[in-house]
Amino acid sequence: MDTILNLGLNDISVEALAKKSGNPRFAYDSYRRLIQMFGDVVLDIPKNEFEHIFDEAKKKHGAKQDTELTPAALKEVIVAYKKLVLHHTGAEFPQDPDRQLTMARDAVFRSWNNERAKTYRRLNHIDDWLGTAVNVQAMVYGNLNETSGTGVGFTRNPANGEKEFYGEFLMNAQGEDVVAGIRTPVPISELQKQMPHVYGQLRDLTSRLEKHYRDMQDFEFTIQDGRLYMLQTRNAKRTGLAAVRIAIDMVRENLITIDEAVLRVEPNQIFDFLVPRLDEKGTVEVLAKGLPASPGAAVGQIVFTAAEAVKVHEKGTYKSIILVRAETSPEDIAGMNVASGILTSRGGMTSHAALVTRGMGKCCVAGAGDVTIDDKKKEMRVKGKVFHEGDWLSLDGTTGRIINGRLNTLPVNPDNPDLIQFMSWVDERRKLRVLANADIPRDAKQAQAFGAEGIGLCRTEHMFFAEDRLPHMQAMILAKTEEERRAALHHLLPMQRADFQGLLKVMGSYPVVIRLLDPPLHEFLPKREDLLVQIAKLESTKPHSPKLKELHRILERVEELHELNPMLALRGCRLGITYPEITEMQAHAIFEAAVTVKKSGSDPHLEIMIPLTTGPEEFKAQAAIIHGVAHDVFIKKGLSVEYKVGTMIELPRACIVADKIAADAEFFSFGTNDLTQTTFGISRDDCNKFLPAYLQQGIFKQDPFAVLDQEGVGTLIKMATNKGRSARRDLEVGICGEHGGEPESVKFCHRAGLDYVSCSPYRLLTARLAAAQAAIEEQKIFNPDLRTGNSK
Numbered sequence: 001m002d003t004i005l006n007l008g009l010n011d012i013s014v015e016a017l018a019k020k021s022g023n024p025r026f027a028y029d030s031y032r033r034l035i036q037m038f039g040d041v042v043l044d045i046p047k048n049e050f051e052h053i054f055d056e057a058k059k060k061h062g063a064k065q066d067t068e069l070t071p072a073a074l075k076e077v078i079v080a081y082k083k084l085v086l087h088h089t090g091a092e093f094p095q096d097p098d099r100q101l102t103m104a105r106d107a108v109f110r111s112w113n114n115e116r117a118k119t120y121r122r123l124n125h126i127d128d129w130l131g132t133a134v135n136v137q138a139m140v141y142g143n144l145n146e147t148s149g150t151g152v153g154f155t156r157n158p159a160n161g162e163k164e165f166y167g168e169f170l171m172n173a174q175g176e177d178v179v180a181g182i183r184t185p186v187p188i189s190e191l192q193k194q195m196p197h198v199y200g201q202l203r204d205l206t207s208r209l210e211k212h213y214r215d216m217q218d219f220e221f222t223i224q225d226g227r228l229y230m231l232q233t234r235n236a237k238r239t240g241l242a243a244v245r246i247a248i249d250m251v252r253e254n255l256i257t258i259d260e261a262v263l264r265v266e267p268n269q270i271f272d273f274l275v276p277r278l279d280e281k282g283t284v285e286v287l288a289k290g291l292p293a294s295p296g297a298a299v300g301q302i303v304f305t306a307a308e309a310v311k312v313h314e315k316g317t318y319k320s321i322i323l324v325r326a327e328t329s330p331e332d333i334a335g336m337n338v339a340s341g342i343l344t345s346r347g348g349m350t351s352h353a354a355l356v357t358r359g360m361g362k363c364c365v366a367g368a369g370d371v372t373i374d375d376k377k378k379e380m381r382v383k384g385k386v387f388h389e390g391d392w393l394s395l396d397g398t399t400g401r402i403i404n405g406r407l408n409t410l411p412v413n414p415d416n417p418d419l420i421q422f423m424s425w426v427d428e429r430r431k432l433r434v435l436a437n438a439d440i441p442r443d444a445k446q447a448q449a450f451g452a453e454g455i456g457l458c459r460t461e462h463m464f465f466a467e468d469r470l471p472h473m474q475a476m477i478l479a480k481t482e483e484e485r486r487a488a489l490h491h492l493l494p495m496q497r498a499d500f501q502g503l504l505k506v507m508g509s510y511p512v513v514i515r516l517l518d519p520p521l522h523e524f525l526p527k528r529e530d531l532l533v534q535i536a537k538l539e540s541t542k543p544h545s546p547k548l549k550e551l552h553r554i555l556e557r558v559e560e561l562h563e564l565n566p567m568l569a570l571r572g573c574r575l576g577i578t579y580p581e582i583t584e585m586q587a588h589a590i591f592e593a594a595v596t597v598k599k600s601g602s603d604p605h606l607e608i609m610i611p612l613t614t615g616p617e618e619f620k621a622q623a624a625i626i627h628g629v630a631h632d633v634f635i636k637k638g639l640s641v642e643y644k645v646g647t648m649i650e651l652p653r654a655c656i657v658a659d660k661i662a663a664d665a666e667f668f669s670f671g672t673n674d675l676t677q678t679t680f681g682i683s684r685d686d687c688n689k690f691l692p693a694y695l696q697q698g699i700f701k702q703d704p705f706a707v708l709d710q711e712g713v714g715t716l717i718k719m720a721t722n723k724g725r726s727a728r729r730d731l732e733v734g735i736c737g738e739h740g741g742e743p744e745s746v747k748f749c750h751r752a753g754l755d756y757v758s759c760s761p762y763r764l765l766t767a768r769l770a771a772a773q774a775a776i777e778e779q780k781i782f783n784p785d786l787r788t789g790n791s792k
Contacts, residue, residue: 028074161245240272276409290368293354298341306335363397456758496589572612672737708745750774
């Protein structure tokens, strides 16, 4: 939100301030700052127009630093600023302090509804109706003289969690200079040399504040004429690495309990332990070095404005974006959100860019002074080179390096001692099991490394897209008779069996949920438009090519399979009912693989999932095939394995008749992606045409495909769970859509009484932490000691 400093100054009081302070430069500097901030925040005059005037004044008077402008030069700036206000508003800059205060107060209230505040609330799940207050605080001046200054600090290192006094300050400056990155500040350790008494006071006060609030503090201070003033303190933003380290240390220091430590870390912050590093094989051209403001690596194409970043992201023009700015401001938050990394030429470790990216878990290099950025020309200059929009950059947020070109990134090792300790506390407290979505052995191994307790979704269709399988899959689809289909499926059987064998072997005795073929068949065939182009080219260049006949045959089948709404047409269990030989082949592959793995000494736990059922009849038809194949395989191999047959609940009707389905189904797994589509009547493939408007206008608080709609979809989940368990008390229930790794959705699953969530391997740690927090939060409702932090 917005703030305005130096309020109350006018043409008369500025002269009195100059006289009283004995420092006219300070007085006129404060007045020009007021006009600029007031003009920007209250009068909606573009900030860059004020900055242009100020930069031109510095050039005219040969001033490199703001503080080098004389009182006479600052008076010229004030005159120019007032003309700018008159030009934009048709009125003089208000001279009445009461009117200034009223207008400023109203503007700060209005800023609750500016775009950056709304975006911030949406990203951080803050209710729009919470509302705000406006603080009016006595002004102290860090720009009074050379024994005045301002700074921002932390009681611990917000990047790595080390217990060290950390921060930056500027002498002869106001707070905005540090936070906005207008000047590059000095490390706070230098204050001990310049003003040892003030530094000692600051250390003592901030240590007391941390003990009082029992959390790391982010504080702002001003020194006016050698005297220290504390402006504000708050619980500090921190990286995931720092959050875990600080939580562990504060438990050891007896400041907080283990439960509080688990609650202190935002689930998505765990990504910081999984952030990639740059692969620096070969020659690496380091263009410049800035400050390592937020760790990790980012590789992407340059974009110079937040608005353009949002635009190219929505269009999909660039796969990955590096937002390059002189400095960021709160207006840039939407663009920062879609960027992979942020680079600024100005600002320090406590600048807006640094603070926001650390909170978002994004890579950031700040204060790269050797980089010159011209966002109007869309150019970045460094080391004699000129970079334009769309050029590739690689950022190392851990070291602050800016590297030319497109490097690869390396996977990370999660075996961090702090993380292992913290996750042991997490796992002791959670009740929900956390499984992974994985289709191949490599993904399953990665999932195990991240603590997966099984595979909650193996999508068999992904296996068919491999180069050696796709021709057989297409042959099966193009077949005109059952005999032809079975012949093609016969070729696929050993491949599927080998896939399942590898997956089951990796997972050992952990459960593996295998979903039968789900997507529409046309997804395995070339697109109609591409076929038409190929046919047209061949007809004009090689009209007698034997390939033409084959292309025409494929085109004919593609047109036969064409559906107006394929997501609600021939897919899921409807495929297996229409072509039962597909289900038979997959069941043979699954059971034959399981028996082979069991013979090798493992103990596989199979769960076979029938997709897209709407009622018990569909389920029974497919389950009968599965049980029949299991019986035949077990007799033939002389060995049996334990298995369950369940269904994916992804249609509202299935939720309504869940009790009838559960009479036969042994488990439910909610496919929340499709359940969200069918509950809202929204295609997730086409919703980008209107979803941004819905989010901007507050019609949707969150993207329902990213964060579970608890009120609508959540009600269906609870209904289906309760109805299902009324028919089968031991019914196992979980979710396997993308929501399985989103923290608020995971917490909902805990409250709804589900047994597990399943998510992509890289979201497993996030899901585990969210599940633990849900269990602790539930306990706190019933245990007053936990609410007050009195229980160890």
